[in-house]
Amino acid sequence: xxxxxxxxxxxxxxxxxxxxxxxxxxxxxxxxxxxxxxxxxxxxxxxxxxxxxxxxxxxxxxxxxxxxxxxxxxxxxxxxxxxxxxxxxxxxxxxxxxxxxxxxxxxxxxxxxxxxxxxxxxxxxxxxxxxxxxxxxxxxxxxxxxxxxxxxxxxxxxxxxxxxxxxxxxxxxxxxxxxxxxxxxxxxxxxxxxxxxxxxxxxxxxxxxxxxxxxxxxxxxxxxxxxxxxxxxxxxxxxxxxxxxxxxxxxxxxxxxxxxxxxxxxxxxxxxxxxxxxxxxxxxxxxxxxxxxxxxxxxxxxxxxxxxxxxxxxxxxxxxxxxxxxxxxxxxxxxxxxxxxxxxxxxxxxxxxxxxxxxxxxxxxxxxxxxxxxxxxxxxxxxxxxxxxxxxxxxxxxxxxxxxxxxxxxxxxxxxxxxxxxxxxxxxxxxxxxxxxxxxxxxxxxxxxxxxxxxxxxxxxxxxxxxxxxxxxxxxxxxxxxxxxxxxxxxxxxxxxxxxxxxxxxxxxxxxxxxxxxxxxxxxxxxxxxxxxxxxxxxxxxxxxxxxxxxxxx
Amino acid sequence: xxxxxxxxxxxxxxxxxxxxxxxxxxxxxxxxxxxxxxxxxxxxxxxxxxxxxxxxxxxxxxxxxxxxxxxxxxxxxxxxxxxxxxxxxxxxxxxxxxxxxxxxxxxxxxxxxxxxxxxxxxxxxxxxxxxxxxxxxxxxxxxxxxxxxxxxxxxxxxxxxxxxxxxxxxxxxxxxxxxxxxxxxxxxxxxxxxxxxxxxxxxxxxxxxxxxxxxxxxxxxxxxxxxxxxxxxxxxxxxxxxxxxxxxxxxxxxxxxxxxxxxxxxxxxxxxxxxxxxxxxxxxxxxxxxx
Numbered sequence: 001x002x003x004x005x006x007x008x009x010x011x012x013x014x015x016x017x018x019x020x021x022x023x024x025x026x027x028x029x030x031x032x033x034x035x036x037x038x039x040x041x042x043x044x045x046x047x048x049x050x051x052x053x054x055x056x057x058x059x060x061x062x063x064x065x066x067x068x069x070x071x072x073x074x075x076x077x078x079x080x081x082x083x084x085x086x087x088x089x090x091x092x093x094x095x096x097x098x099x100x101x102x103x104x105x106x107x108x109x110x111x112x113x114x115x116x117x118x119x120x121x122x123x124x125x126x127x128x129x130x131x132x133x134x135x136x137x138x139x140x141x142x143x144x145x146x147x148x149x150x151x152x153x154x155x156x157x158x159x160x161x162x163x164x165x166x167x168x169x170x171x172x173x174x175x176x177x178x179x180x181x182x183x184x185x186x187x188x189x190x191x192x193x194x195x196x197x198x199x200x201x202x203x204x205x206x207x208x209x210x211x212x213x214x215x216x217x218x219x220x221x222x223x224x225x226x227x228x229x230x231x232x233x234x235x236x237x238x239x240x241x242x243x244x245x246x247x248x249x250x251x252x253x254x255x256x257x258x259x260x261x262x263x264x265x266x267x268x269x270x271x272x273x274x275x276x277x278x279x280x281x282x283x284x285x286x287x288x289x290x291x292x293x294x295x296x297x298x299x300x301x302x303x304x305x306x307x308x309x310x311x312x313x314x315x316x317x318x319x320x321x322x323x324x325x326x327x328x329x330x331x332x333x334x335x336x337x338x339x340x341x342x343x344x345x346x347x348x349x350x351x352x353x354x355x356x357x358x359x360x361x362x363x364x365x366x367x368x369x370x371x372x373x374x375x376x377x378x379x380x381x382x383x384x385x386x387x388x389x390x391x392x393x394x395x396x397x398x399x400x401x402x403x404x405x406x407x408x409x410x411x412x413x414x415x416x417x418x419x420x421x422x423x424x425x426x427x428x429x430x431x432x433x434x435x436x437x438x439x440x441x442x443x444x445x446x447x448x449x450x451x452x453x454x455x456x457x458x459x460x461x462x463x464x465x466x467x468x469x470x471x472x473x474x475x476x477x478x479x480x481x482x483x484x485x486x487x488x489x490x491x492x493x494x495x496x497x498x499x500x501x502x503x504x505x506x507x508x509x510x511x512x513x514x515x516x517x518x519x520x521x522x523x524x525x526x527x528x529x530x531x532x533x534x535x536x537x538x539x540x541x542x543x544x545x546x547x548x549x550x551x552x553x554x
Numbered sequence: 555x556x557x558x559x560x561x562x563x564x565x566x567x568x569x570x571x572x573x574x575x576x577x578x579x580x581x582x583x584x585x586x587x588x589x590x591x592x593x594x595x596x597x598x599x600x601x602x603x604x605x606x607x608x609x610x611x612x613x614x615x616x617x618x619x620x621x622x623x624x625x626x627x628x629x630x631x632x633x634x635x636x637x638x639x640x641x642x643x644x645x646x647x648x649x650x651x652x653x654x655x656x657x658x659x660x661x662x663x664x665x666x667x668x669x670x671x672x673x674x675x676x677x678x679x680x681x682x683x684x685x686x687x688x689x690x691x692x693x694x695x696x697x698x699x700x701x702x703x704x705x706x707x708x709x710x711x712x713x714x715x716x717x718x719x720x721x722x723x724x725x726x727x728x729x730x731x732x733x734x735x736x737x738x739x740x741x742x743x744x745x746x747x748x749x750x751x752x753x754x755x756x757x758x759x760x761x762x763x764x765x766x767x768x769x770x771x772x773x774x775x776x777x778x779x780x781x782x783x784x785x786x787x788x789x790x791x792x793x794x795x796x797x798x799x800x801x802x803x804x805x806x807x808x809x810x811x812x813x814x815x816x817x818x819x820x821x822x823x824x825x826x827x828x829x830x831x832x833x834x835x836x837x838x839x840x841x842x843x844x845x
Contacts, residue, residue, distance in 0.1 A: 103790035
């Protein structure tokens with residue numbers, strides 16, 4: 001009896017398991033079906049549209065519908081605004097502008113992509129490794145170079161000029177349209193407290209490493225803020241890359257980010273090979289010098305937690321609070337101390353204003369990065385490559401969409417009026433022209449409000465020439481304070497970088513800080529290099545060179 | 555009261571307890587005061603070193619920037635609606651779900667309890683949830699925020715344990731007097747469960763007040779988004795924008811604005827909390843002691 005019961009029970013439990021399993025399978029397969037039907041649904045209309053594109057002569061007046069995400073979605077555009085209408089009419093297209101939370105772009109977009117929803121065209125963010133990920137997952141479609149040159153010849157020439165095609169290639173094919181941020185061509189600024197320099201008797205802005213050292217020693221010892229206490233230091237973390245730059249490409253370009261574990265490994269090209277900047281032998285000399293300066297108390301001991309203790313990233317609280325004399329990382333426009341005569345309420349760069357609020361008598365001077373014994377110098381440049389614009393596999397099915405998107409890219413490079421309207425807004429409402437200079441009528445507009453009106457939604461590519469034409473005063477100032485700079489080599493993306501870069505950044509930051517703080521001797525740099533190479537450094541360099549050589553056809 | 559004078563060791567003990575509690579209160583309050591002060595201070599004070607517990611000069615530009623955004627009012631409305639709706643729904647479902655599970659005579663009670671508990675350990679994950687919400691047609695509606703989390707297993711178990719503690723004799727006597735099951739539930743169990751239901755309401759309310767991720771995933775229309783997401787936007791986009799390609803623009807985002815945002819988002823909960831707190835402590839304790 002009991003045996004019988006047991007058997008019944010066990011067979012019942014097996015049955016139950018089967019039912020549950022079947023239920024799960026059914027759920028999965030129905031899900032799959034749904035997925036398939038959804039994708040086939042979405043593919044049918046686009047296939048139809050493709051036919052339309054083929055028979056353009058007969059059905060030319062039908063506007064093409066594009067799911068648009070090729071912009072920074074800081075706000076949700078109100079459809080039917082002036083700019084939207086202009087662009088739609090010009091290209092005979094209807095735009096379904098997507099809105100993805102810009103502060104959480106990656107997560108929000110990935111869920112949508114995984115859920116089977118895709119725009120036709122999108123900004124590929126946050127970094128270049130995203131291209132390979134998107135290609136492997138079937139999101140991005142290849143764009144043939146001939147098509148680009150056919151529909152967007154001037155745009156293609158511009159990219160030739162800045163040599164950016166490598167940044168969007170994967171397995172030798174172009175997967176996105178490179179974009180340019182011309183500010184990336186201007187090195188980050190190096191800012192001195194000029195009133196302090198004067199006070200300690202230095203009239204000439206320091207140029208060489210030796211002059212830097214002399215100035216910093218005087219600032220440490222001669223009480224430049226006049227409070228009778230020895231509480232001033234030379235520099236903190238923001239100016240450090242510039243010191244490393246006197247020896248070669250700075251091995252860490254941003255100490256604060258590296259300390260937080262954000263990937264900070266730059267490529268350089270040296271002796272015909274792509275290499276990682278962090279392990280170059282010249283960094284050993286650079287760190288030796290920084291260790292010496294740290295021992296001499298020229299470096300603020302709080303540099304480990306950064307001189308920026310809160311607020312916007314370009315702010316330097318240590319600089320504002322009379323603690324250090326030299327800061328960096330910000331751009332010329334953050335620290336601009338010359339006012340635009342055409343804009344009467346111009347107060348200068350935001351960080352310059354903040355400094356004056358804290359220290360009303362402060363004066364600043366744009367410095368030049370120190371020149372080392374080998375003649376090297378420079379601060380970090382961001383590099384001109386901005387997030388590129390990719391066309392998805394869904395968008396690529398319809399040649400008309402591809403054509404429209406490329407023509408839009410061409411228009412933003414060749415048509416100044418188009419650039420002005422799409423990027424700066426409506427004339428008379430958002431900006432005006434006066435005696436050949438352009439004046440922004442809403443300088444304090446938030447990016448969210450701008451996006452609502454359609455500003456900076458359709459521009460796709462910022463034309464460097466048009467930027468300089470519109471913002472003439474700003475760029476004249478930028479050119480007047482431009483120094484030498486290092487920008488990272490735009491190398492192709494490789495999987496090993498994605499895999500190892502995080503750990504290698506931590507390793508590098510750890511080794512550099514220990515040497516600077518004097519906890520390890522400069523000779524430990526050699527051990528660090530060995531460890532770095534063994535833990536993925538060699539693999540990255542090998543992969544990146546192989547990929548690069550294949551790409552350029554060596 | 556008499557312990558103060560009668561017993562010396564009691565006095566020392568009380569003194570010790572009060573000292574520790576006062577210290578704890580100070581440690582918690584000071585950072586809050588710092589934030590309140592900085593939120594209404596100008597940039598030079600925010601950027602200066604040192605403590606700022608009492609405002610020395612007032613500058614409400616941070617608050618002005620936060621409230622300049624029209625979206626914030628619709629977002630406030632959405633959050634309040636969402637919270638009220640979710641709390642009501644959760645209370646009804648949790649209570650109705652917990653009551654039968656607390657009854658010993660429920661057939662296969664262990665199985666059903668196990669079935670419910672299982673969901674606490676295994677969840678579908680983000681993408682399946684997204685697909686589910688999409689296929690149910692909930693996208694872009696407030697139901698996508700309220701329905702997926704309407705019953706929390708954890709809270710259900712707390713309520714179940716609480717009801718379980720109510721003596722069965724109460725129900726039996728009511729039954730003898732001719733009350734039916736619904737009447738018993740409504741007139742006897744519900745009033746006795748008030749402390750635990752207040753806890754559930756507070757937990758759910760706070761959760762829904764602070765939630766933003768689901769709104770980001772499921773809601774496309776800016777006007778339907780919840781407060782926390784809009785505030786997050788205000789805080790983060792200023793940073794992004796200024797580090798991006800906009801040239802020559804002063805950064806729109808200031809530290810005082812971020813802190814003002816913080817105050818704006820926590821103030822309502824701060825006002826409600828003291829009134830619910832007594833239930834809160836009681837409810838969790840009573841529900842959790844015996845299983």
